Amino acid sequence: MHRVALVGAGLVGSGWAIVFARAGVEARLYDSQPGQAERALAAIDASLADLQRLGLLREPPAAVRARVTVAGSLEAALEGVDYVQESIVERLDAKQQLYARMDALAAPGTILASSTSAFPTSAMAGAVPGRSRCIVAHPVNPPYLVPLVEVSGAPFTDEQVVQRTLGLLREVGQAPIHVRREVHGFVLNRLQWTLLAEACRLVADGVASVDDVDAAIRDGLGRRWAFIGPFEVGDLNAPAGLRDYLARFGPTIERINEAAGFRLDPAQVEALHAARRALLPEPGRAARSAWRDRRLMALTRHLADAEPPPEAAPADRA
Numbered sequence: 001m002h003r004v005a006l007v008g009a010g011l012v013g014s015g016w017a018i019v020f021a022r023a024g025v026e027a028r029l030y031d032s033q034p035g036q037a038e039r040a041l042a043a044i045d046a047s048l049a050d051l052q053r054l055g056l057l058r059e060p061p062a063a064v065r066a067r068v069t070v071a072g073s074l075e076a077a078l079e080g081v082d083y084v085q086e087s088i089v090e091r092l093d094a095k096q097q098l099y100a101r102m103d104a105l106a107a108p109g110t111i112l113a114s115s116t117s118a119f120p121t122s123a124m125a126g127a128v129p130g131r132s133r134c135i136v137a138h139p140v141n142p143p144y145l146v147p148l149v150e151v152s153g154a155p156f157t158d159e160q161v162v163q164r165t166l167g168l169l170r171e172v173g174q175a176p177i178h179v180r181r182e183v184h185g186f187v188l189n190r191l192q193w194t195l196l197a198e199a200c201r202l203v204a205d206g207v208a209s210v211d212d213v214d215a216a217i218r219d220g221l222g223r224r225w226a227f228i229g230p231f232e233v234g235d236l237n238a239p240a241g242l243r244d245y246l247a248r249f250g251p252t253i254e255r256i257n258e259a260a261g262f263r264l265d266p267a268q269v270e271a272l273h274a275a276r277r278a279l280l281p282e283p284g285r286a287a288r289s290a291w292r293d294r295r296l297m298a299l300t301r302h303l304a305d306a307e308p309p310p311e312a313a314p315a316d317r318a
Ligand SMILES: NC(=O)c1ccc[n+]([C@@H]2O[C@H](COP(=O)([O-])OP(=O)(O)OC[C@H]3O[C@@H](n4cnc5c(N)ncnc54)[C@H](O)[C@@H]3O)[C@@H](O)[C@H]2O)c1
Pocket: 007, 008, 009, 010, 011, 012, 013, 030, 031, 032, 033, 036, 086, 087, 088, 089, 090, 091, 094, 098, 115, 116, 117, 118, 138, 139, 140, 141
């Protein structure tokens, strides 16, 4: 892959620019809002400086930044690119219109991938003549620090497009997974929002405060989740592995889930929001967000240096 187009240069589009440029790929940014691509360049510069300070760039920031250019039109952005990553506003009608235009403009064989958080490929691109090259590649924000990308095609997406997308994303240092069927919210947001629904319920039922629920993740579950997932947690936390874990805790898991009907009324939403604002008044949110990204950089550094897991013994693999 030599050249990509990034359509939509907001939070996610500018993060993608770092992913591709850092990997040696020329990234063309296009945004329909005048001045936005230039604002994205300033944000990219700030992130590259932070990455360099933490030893996470193999080249000087200027060398990475030189690969990011701004295109003045969608036509210019899509000219001669191998791959398009669309990251515009999360509105189905806007994505549908854009897919129709991109399909008309992009050379045959160019992959048209979307950053959408929840729309299936068939909803965005089902009516497009070149729909077999359309796919979802859903990143996690910011993509240059959180490597997971969820790759999800529609039944009409060419299998080669799926495999090429997975391969291209691996090449630029991301960690793609294949979501094999079109489901709303893919894998990550289904997990994240199921957890958030339960978090809201715990607070609404008076079981714990907003801060204490966050602490259960921050100081508890999150510590393990930085390097292993819930299946592996279960597998390592019972003497005889995952089957044993599910036998021990299965009835409790079932009981909790049976009672888990989720409804949030507007008053509860307001109370949750007010609790967060009391913990972090609005003027501090941007600085906290930048702090989060620096902590993610330090974690990335730690994970890069961390002891590799032991190889599974051949008998365990059988
Ligand atoms: N923010 C996140 O945490 C996150 C994470 C993963 C995926 N996503 C997805 O990424 C996409 C972008 O989200 P974001 O947070 O960067 O939003 P954002 O509002 O920061 O950026 C969207 C940009 O798209 C531009 N735009 C709108 N319509 C356009 C068009 N037709 N052509 C070109 N540019 C256009 C806007 O001017 C804006 O700059 C959404 O689909 C979102 O669901 C967001």
